[in-house]
Amino acid sequence: MKNGSRTIRDVAAMAGVSVATVSKYVNGTQRFSPTVEAKLKDAIDRLGYRSNPLARSMITGRTRAIGVAILDISNPHFTNMVKGANRVALQHDYTLLLVDTEEDPARERSLIQALAPRVDGLIISSRASEEMAAWMLDLGKPVVMLRRVQGLAIPNVGFDNRLATYMLARHLLNLGHRHIAYLGFGAASINDERVSGARDALAEAGLALDIYDTHAPTALAGEQACSRVLLGPKRPKAVICYNDLIALGFMKEAKSLGFRLPQDVSVAGIDNAFYGEYVEPRLTTIDTQSEKMGELAVQKLIDALAGRADVEHVMLEPRIVVRDSTAACV
Amino acid sequence: MKNGSRTIRDVAAMAGVSVATVSKYVNGTQRFSPTVEAKLKDAIDRLGYRSNPLARSMITGRTRAIGVAILDISNPHFTNMVKGANRVALQHDYTLLLVDTEEDPARERSLIQALAPRVDGLIISSRASEEMAAWMLDLGKPVVMLRRVQGLAIPNVGFDNRLATYMLARHLLNLGHRHIAYLGFGAASINDERVSGARDALAEAGLALDIYDTHAPTALAGEQACSRVLLGPKRPKAVICYNDLIALGFMKEAKSLGFRLPQDVSVAGIDNAFYGEYVEPRLTTIDTQSEKMGELAVQKLIDALAGRADVEHVMLEPRIVVRDSTAACV
DNA sequence: CTGAAAGCGCTAACAT
DNA sequence: ATGTTAGCGCTTTCAG
Numbered sequence: 001m002k003n004g005s006r007t008i009r010d011v012a013a014m015a016g017v018s019v020a021t022v023s024k025y026v027n028g029t030q031r032f033s034p035t036v037e038a039k040l041k042d043a044i045d046r047l048g049y050r051s052n053p054l055a056r057s058m059i060t061g062r063t064r065a066i067g068v069a070i071l072d073i074s075n076p077h078f079t080n081m082v083k084g085a086n087r088v089a090l091q092h093d094y095t096l097l098l099v100d101t102e103e104d105p106a107r108e109r110s111l112i113q114a115l116a117p118r119v120d121g122l123i124i125s126s127r128a129s130e131e132m133a134a135w136m137l138d139l140g141k142p143v144v145m146l147r148r149v150q151g152l153a154i155p156n157v158g159f160d161n162r163l164a165t166y167m168l169a170r171h172l173l174n175l176g177h178r179h180i181a182y183l184g185f186g187a188a189s190i191n192d193e194r195v196s197g198a199r200d201a202l203a204e205a206g207l208a209l210d211i212y213d214t215h216a217p218t219a220l221a222g223e224q225a226c227s228r229v230l231l232g233p234k235r236p237k238a239v240i241c242y243n244d245l246i247a248l249g250f251m252k253e254a255k256s257l258g259f260r261l262p263q264d265v266s267v268a269g270i271d272n273a274f275y276g277e278y279v280e281p282r283l284t285t286i287d288t289q290s291e292k293m294g295e296l297a298v299q300k301l302i303d304a305l306a307g308r309a310d311v312e313h314v315m316l317e318p319r320i321v322v323r324d325s326t327a328a329c330v
Numbered sequence: 331m332k333n334g335s336r337t338i339r340d341v342a343a344m345a346g347v348s349v350a351t352v353s354k355y356v357n358g359t360q361r362f363s364p365t366v367e368a369k370l371k372d373a374i375d376r377l378g379y380r381s382n383p384l385a386r387s388m389i390t391g392r393t394r395a396i397g398v399a400i401l402d403i404s405n406p407h408f409t410n411m412v413k414g415a416n417r418v419a420l421q422h423d424y425t426l427l428l429v430d431t432e433e434d435p436a437r438e439r440s441l442i443q444a445l446a447p448r449v450d451g452l453i454i455s456s457r458a459s460e461e462m463a464a465w466m467l468d469l470g471k472p473v474v475m476l477r478r479v480q481g482l483a484i485p486n487v488g489f490d491n492r493l494a495t496y497m498l499a500r501h502l503l504n505l506g507h508r509h510i511a512y513l514g515f516g517a518a519s520i521n522d523e524r525v526s527g528a529r530d531a532l533a534e535a536g537l538a539l540d541i542y543d544t545h546a547p548t549a550l551a552g553e554q555a556c557s558r559v560l561l562g563p564k565r566p567k568a569v570i571c572y573n574d575l576i577a578l579g580f581m582k583e584a585k586s587l588g589f590r591l592p593q594d595v596s597v598a599g600i601d602n603a604f605y606g607e608y609v610e611p612r613l614t615t616i617d618t619q620s621e622k623m624g625e626l627a628v629q630k631l632i633d634a635l636a637g638r639a640d641v642e643h644v645m646l647e648p649r650i651v652v653r654d655s656t657a658a659c660v
Numbered sequence: 661c662t663g664a665a666a667g668c669g670c671t672a673a674c675a676t
Numbered sequence: 677a678t679g680t681t682a683g684c685g686c687t688t689t690c691a692g
Contacts, residue, residue: 008669008671009669019671020680030677048468051669052447052669054387054448054669055668055671055684056669056670058385058668058686059672060671060672061684073409073412074409074410074413074604080404082430083403090437095429095441097427097429098427098428099426099427099428100413102413107420113380114394114425115427117382117383118383118395138378219608275605275609278549278578278609279608279610280609338685339685347663349663350662350663350664350687353686353688354687354688359687359688360662361661363662381685382684386685388687389685389686390668390686390688662691665688666688666689666690669684670684671682672682672683674680675681
């Protein structure tokens, strides 16, 4: 019963054929005489035999698995990507193997290096800069990155971060806001893009953007940053946050501080995490199409695996989701 | 530069030693003369050699990886478990390979069977019943389940679901509630335990529990179930939900329907997901110690891998987190 | 301390 | 249509 030790040889012996025959049968590489086929079938399920993919991979060089490394499994942005990736992978009969690097560069490297040989290709979400990510080129496996790393010849599917904050800023401008702040997460490389999008929109209106920073892309960090923003010398009437998590924390603390939302201060996030609909006021945000991102990444990787060339860079467009946390400036 | 094709033989050739020597050096199995050690070291990083874990596993039978199968990567309960599991695994120098079965039994089976041969042991979260999960015994690898499956000889770390809802019901009873409903998720096998905990508490007070069901453990399902509960013939004054997600949706819809929370209806969930603190009213819930669960599961698996026997069943205790969504019955 | 050789379970020519 | 055989990259006795 135990599959623990049944090998292709056991099956061959039991069915009275050669191991090659079993192999071909198992892989459907060839057709067989009904007699042999029946014996094979019988032997296989009597023995509960399952072919060992490791041994198989050693020869074929293919694992039929795709590795995905994400920065934080508790961040909905990443889990949505995984959902999308999983769907496409399964469609193509690939197994998605996930690894959570927990925003730790050292751990990221060792986990990815452990993952690489076990899969046919990798999808990586990382904060690493060009130099910090150079080792990824030596993985010996095709890689798709989940954002563009300048100067690195790795295909990627990214998101137009600049446009995202640009849109948010324009939205607030349209609502009559003049004092707009950006609460960012400087450790993320995409933070700069998000800053500049908002800054550009304000600049076009002859206004300046006030910039604040958090130490993590989490709700707690947003909470902790709130008083600094709202009780500081230049209190904004609208705040664009690095992501929904930070926005969530920010809003909670703002309410504790006695601010009414959105009358006293408008807040917007980025990600379109599901809980944005369940808080009060419902969060205005940017849909980053995370699921689509995962889908495209896998598609791209599968194409690469099949030797099909593909464009290097795919950029997804933001879509604003206006809800109740942003309102006209009074 | 490319690690793509460097084998132990390349290193041996370059260093002028045998493959056996390289192997022993790489694995630190033995000490070497300074001369050889230097040559080895040199050859290895000149070639950028990394040993192929697949080939290694074929012989040793060990992968140094642990497989984890979760039901839904976007459910915080599971991601918290992964966080805990990851921590302990890394401490012991194991790589955690994750797979999201998306609540689909067929997919669950094929994913787990694909995962099993690639890891030393598995941690599985599943809704499968005794018969449906019997195949897990044939994986040929040690397994730790993340809940108890009656009649199945698989070690597990579980959670006292009965006590959880019992506590919640007692809490509501203490607040003076007499009309208490349970909004469950019948497809989960633990749902029965949760039902009976609440029912027992009410029975002790001479009261009966009204039971409703959702089709999924999601916020959307909670939303959709709300009117049925609150606008039906026997409107409860307090509702215990299967989990925080359902509670979240339920609360949102209840507010839309014009109910004031918690004055008109008290709501409680289970899981202690982070967003419970960010909604209004803040959600009363049960801390299921998901992270701890992940930690214990990995610890248990590692013990099993090391041949150390261990207790079969570990049960974690619930802790109630009282916030604002439950209030005295008026 | 170092090396030769025998496989791990499987696939892929190449026979037959 | 089926079998033989040579490895994949590595570890592991067992000799030296």
